[in-house]
Amino acid sequence: MTSGQIVNWTFFVGYSIAMVGIGYLGMRRTKTAEDFSIASKTFGNSIQMPLFIASFLSAASLIGFSGVAYNSGWSFLILYPAGFSVGWLMIQLMGAKFRTVPSWQTTSAMFADRFYSRFMRGWMATFYSIWMFLYVVIGLMGVSVIISSFLGVENKAAFLIVGVVFLAYTSMGGMFAVAWTNVVQFALLAAGIVIAAVFGIYKAGGLGELFNKLGAISSEDAPAGALTDLTMNGAYSWTYISGTAIGLACSIVIGTYYHRMFFAAKDERTARSFIGLSAPILLVLYLGIALIGWSARAVLPDEVGQQGAFAGLVGTMPVVLGAFVLIAVAAAVMSSMDNQLLAAGAMVSEDIFHKLMKPEASDHTVGRVARWATLILGLGAIGVALLDLALIIEFYNFFTIVSATTAFVPLVMGLYWKRTTREAGIAGSLFGFAGGLLWYFFGPESIPATIAIMPVQAIVMYLVSRATHNPPKAVIEAFFPQTPPARAAS
Amino acid sequence: MGPGLPEITALVVIALICLIAFADAVRNLIKYDDELQAPIPVAEATELSPEVVK
Numbered sequence A: 001m002t003s004g005q006i007v008n009w010t011f012f013v014g015y016s017i018a019m020v021g022i023g024y025l026g027m028r029r030t031k032t033a034e035d036f037s038i039a040s041k042t043f044g045n046s047i048q049m050p051l052f053i054a055s056f057l058s059a060a061s062l063i064g065f066s067g068v069a070y071n072s073g074w075s076f077l078i079l080y081p082a083g084f085s086v087g088w089l090m091i092q093l094m095g096a097k098f099r100t101v102p103s104w105q106t107t108s109a110m111f112a113d114r115f116y117s118r119f120m121r122g123w124m125a126t127f128y129s130i131w132m133f134l135y136v137v138i139g140l141m142g143v144s145v146i147i148s149s150f151l152g153v154e155n156k157a158a159f160l161i162v163g164v165v166f167l168a169y170t171s172m173g174g175m176f177a178v179a180w181t182n183v184v185q186f187a188l189l190a191a192g193i194v195i196a197a198v199f200g201i202y203k204a205g206g207l208g209e210l211f212n213k214l215g216a217i218s219s220e221d222a223p224a225g226a227l228t229d230l231t232m233n234g235a236y237s238w239t240y241i242s243g244t245a246i247g248l249a250c251s252i253v254i255g256t257y258y259h260r261m262f263f264a265a266k267d268e269r270t271a272r273s274f275i276g277l278s279a280p281i282l283l284v285l286y287l288g289i290a291l292i293g294w295s296a297r298a299v300l301p302d303e304v305g306q307q308g309a310f311a312g313l314v315g316t317m318p319v320v321l322g323a324f325v326l327i328a329v330a331a332a333v334m335s336s337m338d339n340q341l342l343a344a345g346a347m348v349s350e351d352i353f354h355k356l357m358k359p360e361a362s363d364h365t366v367g368r369v370a371r372w373a374t375l376i377l378g379l380g381a382i383g384v385a386l387l388d389l390a391l392i393i394e395f396y397n398f399f400t401i402v403s404a405t406t407a408f409v410p411l412v413m414g415l416y417w418k419r420t421t422r423e424a425g426i427a428g429s430l431f432g433f434a435g436g437l438l439w440y441f442f443g444p445e446s447i448p449a450t451i452a453i454m455p456v457q458a459i460v461m462y463l464v465s466r467a468t469h470n471p472p473k474a475v476i477e478a479f480f481p482q483t484p485p486a487r488a489a490s
Numbered sequence B: 001m002g003p004g005l006p007e008i009t010a011l012v013v014i015a016l017i018c019l020i021a022f023a024d025a026v027r028n029l030i031k032y033d034d035e036l037q038a039p040i041p042v043a044e045a046t047e048l049s050p051e052v053v054k
Helices: A003-029 A033-038 A045-056 A059-072 A075-079 A081-093 A095-099 A107-114 A118-151 A155-204 A207-216 A238-253 A256-264 A274-299 A309-315 A319-357 A363-387 A390-416 A422-442 A449-467 A473-479 A485-489 B005-037 B042-046
Strands: none
Touching (some): A033 A256, A033 A319, A045 A274, A059 A118, A059 A309, A075 A081, A081 B005, A095 A256, A118 A256, A118 A319, A118 A363, A118 A422, A155 A207, A238 A449, A274 A309, A390 A422, A390 A449
16 A cells, blocks of 8 residues: 555544434434434425535546546536526526425325325435435446545555445434434535645646646647637537537426425525525536636646546545545545435335325334335445446436436426326426427437427426316415415415 | 637626525525514414503
8 A cells, every 4th residue: 555545544534433423413313214314304404505505516526527528628517507507597587386285295296286196295205215226326436436446455445445435324314314424524625626726727837828728738639729728629519519518407407406405404594595695606516617628638648538537636646645536536426426315215204104005104104114224225325336337337327318308397387387287297307207208219319309209298298287287276376385484474 | 829708708698697596595595584573463462462562
């Protein structure tokens, strides 16, 4: 083991002990099923903002997106941050809608109540649980490469080390542990991004020099000037760019681990402000990620490639700084996976077990099922990640596409058009899923499924709503109150 | 060879979208603060009936 790896291990062990310790504190605070799932609605902005930012920035953001910036230059900005910013704005404006029913703990409960349908509860809980499970598997697979090289262990050992740490604190302390660890993880990953970006600029000889070098790069995939051009000199069509941005924006609006934050907020004031307050911070961090990728392209040899951009740049840093950035990567991956795993565990326990299978179950039983479901799903994710199947990546890509086509239009129409009926919700989500499936296998890659499927899906839902009976009065009164909710509550 | 006007414009537009989200958040913070600090009617504050207060 090299001296650098000893420093990395020291940082990593210290970080892991701190996270598991916070998980233990979370366990002591957790008494009920609602505590475990959404911390019984106790979080203000000081928790909600770091929770949202740390959950949003995953290993894919740090390693994957810096690689995209390395490969795509300035077009990275309109491929990713543009779509994200639209998504943040949309979900910020929708904040009040996610607080319609105070007892909501899961996204599937929201669908079940709005479409007054047990089918929607079961379908959405199953769909979202599988999606979140795949997210965790992919998160583990994605981060293992960099963690294994920095700690000097095999890939599979890296899965186990990262998996055991995040699973321990998540299954022990539920939402309290996830939120408290996310506050620490936010500080670590934000500092890591800033350090790596500043180091990259320094290595390139300053910001102006960095852009000059980037513009002068001429390679097989990028002729001179392409990396400082928005479309890479036309390599990306505007259909592709806008479709990607729309898909990303929609995926934020339907993100069940973001909905949970609205459910966990202590009041309307918090629920309607934490996303917007976080947006500028997130944008700055994404610019940092772009700078990491751009500077890696400008200063590292071509052989490094997109996949090795982040690790390559970090590898040139002084040992202690590199170790700190490694901890930022660990923080980024764990802060996303813990929330995703908890979301899946909450849907299995609350929607599938409690609401559909055992309505008479006590709160204590539901809480135990939530903890066990989280643990078993997490162990399953580690097991599947260890198999390292290419098929899993295919499944993940598939779910990423069909998630937006399945849930976005039903969610938005359900929350904003009172005439949307149960039948329309069911037909719309099944149509979107089937359409996404067909597009994934047979559609042209140049046209994203979101652009092709969602307009037709909206028309289908409109026609089915018109052809079926109005939603029950109680549903309309709950979701479309005559007076603003804040006034009605006072 | 650095970024030109379209690239800078794209960055400004993205920043503006984030600022709109930020402004909406701040507007909500102020709105809910105002509601919390709104003066309580005298009758309610003293727990006396309106007739008694008059």
